[in-house]
Amino acid sequence: MSLFWRIFSLNAAGLVVAAAMLLGPVTVSTPVLPAEALVVVVGLALLLAGNAVVLRLGLAPLRRLGRAMADADLLRPGAREVVAGPAEAAELISTYNSMLDRLQSERAAGAARALSAQERERHRIAAELHDEVGQTLTAVLLQLKRVADRAPEGLREEVGQAQEATRAGLDEIRRIARRLRPGVLEELGLVSALRSLATEFTAHGLTVRHQVAAELPPLTEEAELVLYRVAQEGLTNTARHSGADRAGIELTGLPHGVELVVRDNGKGIGGSPEGAGLRGMRERALLVGAELLVRPGPERGTEIRLRVPAGGGR
Known part of the structure:
Protein backbone atom coordinates (compact mmCIF):
# COMPACT_ATOMS: atom_id res chain seq x y z
CA MET A 1 0.00 0.00 0.00
CA SER A 2 1.28 3.46 -0.85
CA LEU A 3 2.14 5.97 1.86
CA PHE A 4 -0.76 8.19 0.73
CA TRP A 5 -3.35 5.47 1.20
CA ARG A 6 -1.89 4.41 4.54
CA ILE A 7 -2.21 7.94 5.96
CA PHE A 8 -5.58 8.56 4.29
CA SER A 9 -6.98 5.26 5.60
CA LEU A 10 -5.84 5.97 9.15
CA ASN A 11 -7.25 9.49 9.13
CA ALA A 12 -10.49 8.32 7.50
CA ALA A 13 -10.90 5.59 10.11
CA GLY A 14 -10.30 8.10 12.89
CA LEU A 15 -12.82 10.57 11.48
CA VAL A 16 -15.41 7.84 10.91
CA VAL A 17 -15.04 6.63 14.49
CA ALA A 18 -15.25 10.21 15.78
CA ALA A 19 -18.37 10.90 13.71
CA ALA A 20 -20.02 7.66 14.84
CA MET A 21 -19.34 8.47 18.47
CA LEU A 22 -20.64 12.01 18.07
CA LEU A 23 -23.83 10.65 16.49
CA GLY A 24 -24.10 8.07 19.23
CA PRO A 25 -23.13 8.16 22.88
CA VAL A 26 -20.68 11.08 22.78
CA THR A 27 -21.96 14.68 22.85
CA VAL A 28 -20.28 18.03 23.19
CA SER A 29 -21.93 20.55 25.47
CA THR A 30 -21.52 24.29 25.73
CA PRO A 31 -19.58 24.90 27.83
CA VAL A 32 -17.56 21.68 27.31
CA LEU A 33 -17.72 19.28 30.21
CA PRO A 34 -14.47 17.75 31.57
CA ALA A 35 -15.47 14.22 30.52
CA GLU A 36 -16.22 15.40 27.01
CA ALA A 37 -12.91 17.28 26.76
CA LEU A 38 -11.09 14.14 27.94
CA VAL A 39 -12.71 12.06 25.17
CA VAL A 40 -11.76 14.63 22.50
CA VAL A 41 -8.16 14.93 23.75
CA VAL A 42 -7.72 11.14 23.94
CA GLY A 43 -9.14 10.71 20.45
CA LEU A 44 -6.88 13.42 19.02
CA ALA A 45 -3.84 11.93 20.77
CA LEU A 46 -4.60 8.49 19.32
CA LEU A 47 -5.03 9.93 15.84
CA LEU A 48 -1.74 11.85 16.07
CA ALA A 49 0.11 8.82 17.45
CA GLY A 50 -1.25 6.64 14.66
CA ASN A 51 -0.12 9.17 12.04
CA ALA A 52 3.34 9.36 13.61
CA VAL A 53 3.72 5.58 13.57
CA VAL A 54 2.58 5.30 9.95
CA LEU A 55 4.91 8.10 8.83
CA ARG A 56 7.89 6.70 10.73
CA LEU A 57 7.41 3.22 9.31
CA GLY A 58 6.73 4.58 5.85
CA LEU A 59 9.77 6.88 5.75
CA ALA A 60 12.23 4.41 7.33
CA PRO A 61 13.12 2.82 3.93
CA LEU A 62 13.85 6.29 2.53
CA ARG A 63 16.20 7.04 5.42
CA ARG A 64 18.01 3.75 4.78
CA LEU A 65 18.21 4.62 1.10
CA GLY A 66 19.69 8.02 1.94
CA ARG A 67 22.44 6.41 4.02
CA ALA A 68 23.13 3.87 1.25
CA MET A 69 23.40 6.66 -1.32
CA ALA A 70 25.81 8.61 0.90
CA ASP A 71 28.04 5.55 1.40
CA ALA A 72 27.90 4.28 -2.21
CA ASP A 73 31.27 3.78 -3.93
CA LEU A 74 31.42 2.34 -7.43
CA LEU A 75 34.84 0.85 -6.65
CA ARG A 76 33.40 -1.09 -3.70
CA PRO A 77 30.47 -3.13 -5.00
CA GLY A 78 28.35 -4.38 -2.14
CA ALA A 79 24.89 -5.53 -1.17
CA ARG A 80 21.97 -3.61 -2.58
CA GLU A 81 19.35 -1.92 -0.42
CA VAL A 82 16.39 -4.18 0.39
CA VAL A 83 13.28 -3.28 -1.61
CA ALA A 84 10.66 -2.73 1.10
CA GLY A 85 8.22 -0.21 2.52
CA PRO A 86 5.40 1.71 0.84
CA ALA A 87 4.97 1.47 -2.93
CA GLU A 88 6.66 4.83 -3.58
CA ALA A 89 9.68 3.96 -1.42
CA ALA A 90 9.93 0.43 -2.84
CA GLU A 91 9.85 1.77 -6.40
CA LEU A 92 12.50 4.40 -5.60
CA ILE A 93 14.79 1.81 -3.95
CA SER A 94 14.38 -0.57 -6.89
CA THR A 95 15.21 2.23 -9.33
CA TYR A 96 18.27 3.21 -7.30
CA ASN A 97 19.53 -0.40 -7.22
CA SER A 98 19.09 -0.69 -10.99
CA MET A 99 20.88 2.62 -11.51
CA LEU A 100 23.78 1.49 -9.29
CA ASP A 101 24.09 -1.78 -11.23
CA ARG A 102 24.16 0.13 -14.51
CA LEU A 103 26.70 2.68 -13.24
CA GLN A 104 29.00 -0.02 -11.92
CA SER A 105 28.75 -1.93 -15.19
CA GLU A 106 29.54 1.20 -17.19
CA ARG A 107 32.36 2.13 -14.81
CA ALA A 108 33.89 -1.34 -15.16
CA ALA A 109 33.61 -1.21 -18.95
CA GLY A 110 35.17 2.26 -19.04
CA ALA A 111 37.95 1.19 -16.69
CA ALA A 112 38.61 -1.86 -18.86
CA ARG A 113 39.06 0.33 -21.93
CA ALA A 114 41.24 2.81 -20.04
CA LEU A 115 43.46 0.14 -18.52
CA SER A 116 43.75 -1.66 -21.84
CA ALA A 117 44.91 1.58 -23.44
CA GLN A 118 47.28 2.11 -20.52
CA GLU A 119 48.83 -1.32 -21.02
CA ARG A 120 49.28 -0.66 -24.74
CA GLU A 121 50.96 2.66 -23.93
CA ARG A 122 53.19 0.93 -21.37
CA HIS A 123 54.26 -1.58 -24.00
CA ARG A 124 54.98 1.19 -26.51
CA ILE A 125 57.07 3.21 -24.05
CA ALA A 126 58.91 0.10 -22.89
CA ALA A 127 59.73 -0.84 -26.48
CA GLU A 128 61.00 2.67 -27.21
CA LEU A 129 63.11 2.73 -24.06
CA HIS A 130 64.59 -0.65 -24.88
CA ASP A 131 65.06 -0.18 -28.62
CA GLU A 132 65.85 3.53 -28.87
CA VAL A 133 67.32 4.76 -25.60
CA GLY A 134 68.87 1.40 -24.74
CA GLN A 135 70.60 1.08 -28.10
CA THR A 136 71.81 4.68 -27.89
CA LEU A 137 73.36 4.10 -24.46
CA THR A 138 74.91 0.86 -25.69
CA ALA A 139 76.50 2.77 -28.57
CA VAL A 140 77.78 5.37 -26.10
CA LEU A 141 79.34 2.60 -24.01
CA LEU A 142 81.14 1.23 -27.06
CA GLN A 143 82.41 4.69 -27.97
CA LEU A 144 83.61 5.27 -24.41
CA LYS A 145 85.46 1.96 -24.55
CA ARG A 146 87.29 3.04 -27.69
CA VAL A 147 88.06 6.42 -26.10
CA ALA A 148 89.35 4.67 -22.97
CA ASP A 149 91.68 2.49 -25.05
CA ARG A 150 93.17 5.58 -26.74
CA ALA A 151 93.00 8.08 -23.88
CA PRO A 152 96.10 9.19 -21.99
CA GLU A 153 96.72 7.62 -18.61
CA GLY A 154 95.48 10.70 -16.77
CA LEU A 155 92.07 10.65 -18.46
CA ARG A 156 91.35 6.94 -18.26
CA GLU A 157 89.93 7.16 -14.73
CA GLU A 158 87.44 9.86 -15.74
CA VAL A 159 86.47 7.94 -18.85
CA GLY A 160 85.98 4.87 -16.68
CA GLN A 161 83.66 6.81 -14.40
CA ALA A 162 81.68 7.94 -17.45
CA GLN A 163 81.45 4.31 -18.52
CA GLU A 164 80.13 3.25 -15.13
CA ALA A 165 77.55 6.07 -15.09
CA THR A 166 76.40 5.14 -18.60
CA ARG A 167 76.21 1.47 -17.68
CA ALA A 168 74.15 2.31 -14.55
CA GLY A 169 71.82 4.43 -16.67
CA LEU A 170 71.42 1.57 -19.16
CA ASP A 171 70.59 -0.84 -16.33
CA GLU A 172 68.01 1.61 -14.97
CA ILE A 173 66.44 2.01 -18.42
CA ARG A 174 66.17 -1.76 -18.74
CA ARG A 175 64.67 -2.05 -15.26
CA ILE A 176 62.05 0.59 -16.05
CA ALA A 177 61.23 -1.15 -19.33
CA ARG A 178 60.76 -4.45 -17.51
CA ARG A 179 58.37 -2.83 -15.04
CA LEU A 180 56.40 -1.20 -17.81
CA ARG A 181 56.17 -4.41 -19.81
CA PRO A 182 56.48 -7.58 -17.70
CA GLY A 183 57.99 -9.79 -20.38
CA VAL A 184 58.59 -12.54 -17.82
Missing part, protein backbone atom coordinates in the same frame (compact mmCIF):
# COMPACT_ATOMS: atom_id res chain seq x y z
CA LEU A 185 54.81 -12.70 -17.26
CA GLU A 186 54.18 -13.25 -20.96
CA GLU A 187 57.04 -15.71 -21.42
CA LEU A 188 57.24 -17.70 -18.15
CA GLY A 189 53.88 -17.16 -16.45
CA LEU A 190 52.53 -15.62 -13.27
CA VAL A 191 54.51 -17.67 -10.75
CA SER A 192 57.88 -16.78 -12.26
CA ALA A 193 56.81 -13.16 -12.74
CA LEU A 194 55.93 -12.74 -9.04
CA ARG A 195 59.20 -14.34 -7.97
CA SER A 196 61.10 -12.03 -10.31
CA LEU A 197 59.17 -9.06 -8.91
CA ALA A 198 60.13 -9.98 -5.35
CA THR A 199 63.77 -10.32 -6.38
CA GLU A 200 63.70 -6.96 -8.15
CA PHE A 201 62.43 -5.07 -5.09
CA THR A 202 64.82 -6.97 -2.82
CA ALA A 203 67.67 -5.67 -4.95
CA HIS A 204 66.56 -2.10 -4.23
CA GLY A 205 66.78 -2.05 -0.45
CA LEU A 206 63.58 -3.85 0.56
CA THR A 207 63.69 -7.46 1.76
CA VAL A 208 60.79 -9.20 0.02
CA ARG A 209 59.94 -12.80 0.82
CA HIS A 210 57.73 -14.69 -1.58
CA GLN A 211 55.60 -17.79 -1.15
CA VAL A 212 53.97 -18.75 -4.41
CA ALA A 213 52.05 -21.98 -4.95
CA ALA A 214 53.37 -24.03 -7.83
CA GLU A 215 49.92 -25.22 -8.95
CA LEU A 216 47.08 -22.78 -9.37
CA PRO A 217 43.58 -22.96 -10.86
CA PRO A 218 43.32 -21.86 -14.49
CA LEU A 219 43.36 -18.08 -14.90
CA THR A 220 42.81 -15.83 -17.90
CA GLU A 221 45.60 -13.59 -19.17
CA GLU A 222 43.65 -10.60 -17.89
CA ALA A 223 43.41 -12.10 -14.38
CA GLU A 224 47.14 -12.87 -14.34
CA LEU A 225 47.94 -9.31 -15.39
CA VAL A 226 45.66 -7.92 -12.64
CA LEU A 227 47.40 -10.10 -10.03
CA TYR A 228 50.82 -9.00 -11.23
CA ARG A 229 49.95 -5.29 -11.37
CA VAL A 230 48.35 -5.33 -7.89
CA ALA A 231 51.46 -7.02 -6.46
CA GLN A 232 53.69 -4.52 -8.28
CA GLU A 233 51.69 -1.51 -7.10
CA GLY A 234 51.58 -2.87 -3.54
CA LEU A 235 55.36 -3.27 -3.39
CA THR A 236 55.84 0.13 -5.03
CA ASN A 237 53.70 1.78 -2.35
CA THR A 238 55.61 -0.11 0.31
CA ALA A 239 58.97 1.05 -1.04
CA ARG A 240 57.88 4.68 -1.48
CA HIS A 241 55.60 5.47 1.43
CA SER A 242 55.56 2.85 4.20
CA GLY A 243 59.07 3.13 5.62
CA ALA A 244 59.17 -0.68 5.81
CA ASP A 245 62.26 -2.82 5.51
CA ARG A 246 60.44 -6.14 5.03
CA ALA A 247 57.57 -7.19 2.82
CA GLY A 248 56.04 -10.41 1.59
CA ILE A 249 54.10 -11.80 -1.36
CA GLU A 250 51.87 -14.85 -1.01
CA LEU A 251 49.88 -16.47 -3.80
CA THR A 252 47.75 -19.46 -2.87
CA GLY A 253 45.06 -21.45 -4.58
CA LEU A 254 41.47 -21.44 -3.35
CA PRO A 255 38.68 -23.93 -4.12
CA HIS A 256 37.34 -21.56 -6.77
CA GLY A 257 40.16 -19.14 -7.49
CA VAL A 258 43.39 -17.70 -6.11
CA GLU A 259 44.33 -15.28 -3.35
CA LEU A 260 47.18 -12.79 -3.47
CA VAL A 261 48.45 -11.22 -0.23
CA VAL A 262 50.98 -8.38 -0.11
CA ARG A 263 51.97 -7.18 3.36
CA ASP A 264 54.73 -5.10 4.93
CA ASN A 265 55.95 -4.01 8.36
CA GLY A 266 55.73 -0.28 7.71
CA LYS A 267 53.76 2.49 9.36
CA GLY A 268 50.45 1.52 7.73
CA ILE A 269 47.91 3.71 5.97
CA GLY A 270 46.22 5.00 9.14
CA GLY A 271 43.38 7.39 8.43
CA SER A 272 44.89 8.84 5.26
CA PRO A 273 42.66 8.85 2.16
CA GLU A 274 43.29 6.34 -0.57
CA GLY A 275 45.61 7.52 -3.29
CA ALA A 276 45.65 6.85 -7.01
CA GLY A 277 47.54 3.59 -6.49
CA LEU A 278 44.88 1.95 -4.32
CA ARG A 279 42.05 3.22 -6.49
CA GLY A 280 43.84 1.81 -9.51
CA MET A 281 44.01 -1.55 -7.75
CA ARG A 282 40.27 -1.45 -7.09
CA GLU A 283 39.55 -0.63 -10.72
CA ARG A 284 41.69 -3.55 -11.86
CA ALA A 285 39.96 -5.86 -9.38
CA LEU A 286 36.56 -4.93 -10.82
CA LEU A 287 37.72 -6.01 -14.28
CA VAL A 288 37.98 -9.65 -13.25
CA GLY A 289 35.25 -9.73 -10.61
CA ALA A 290 37.83 -9.89 -7.82
CA GLU A 291 37.51 -8.79 -4.20
CA LEU A 292 40.15 -6.38 -2.90
CA LEU A 293 40.66 -5.76 0.81
CA VAL A 294 43.14 -3.24 2.24
CA ARG A 295 43.61 -3.33 6.00
CA PRO A 296 46.26 -3.20 8.74
CA GLY A 297 48.58 -6.19 8.87
CA PRO A 298 48.49 -8.88 11.59
CA GLU A 299 51.16 -7.06 13.61
CA ARG A 300 51.57 -3.68 11.94
CA GLY A 301 51.98 -2.24 8.48
CA THR A 302 49.53 -2.79 5.65
CA GLU A 303 48.00 -5.91 4.15
CA ILE A 304 46.51 -6.05 0.65
CA ARG A 305 44.40 -9.12 -0.05
CA LEU A 306 43.07 -9.84 -3.55
CA ARG A 307 40.80 -12.80 -4.27
CA VAL A 308 40.34 -13.62 -7.94
CA PRO A 309 37.79 -16.22 -9.08
CA ALA A 310 39.05 -18.97 -11.37
CA GLY A 311 38.67 -17.97 -14.99
CA GLY A 312 37.97 -14.38 -13.91
CA GLY A 313 37.73 -11.81 -16.64
CA ARG A 314 35.24 -10.08 -18.83
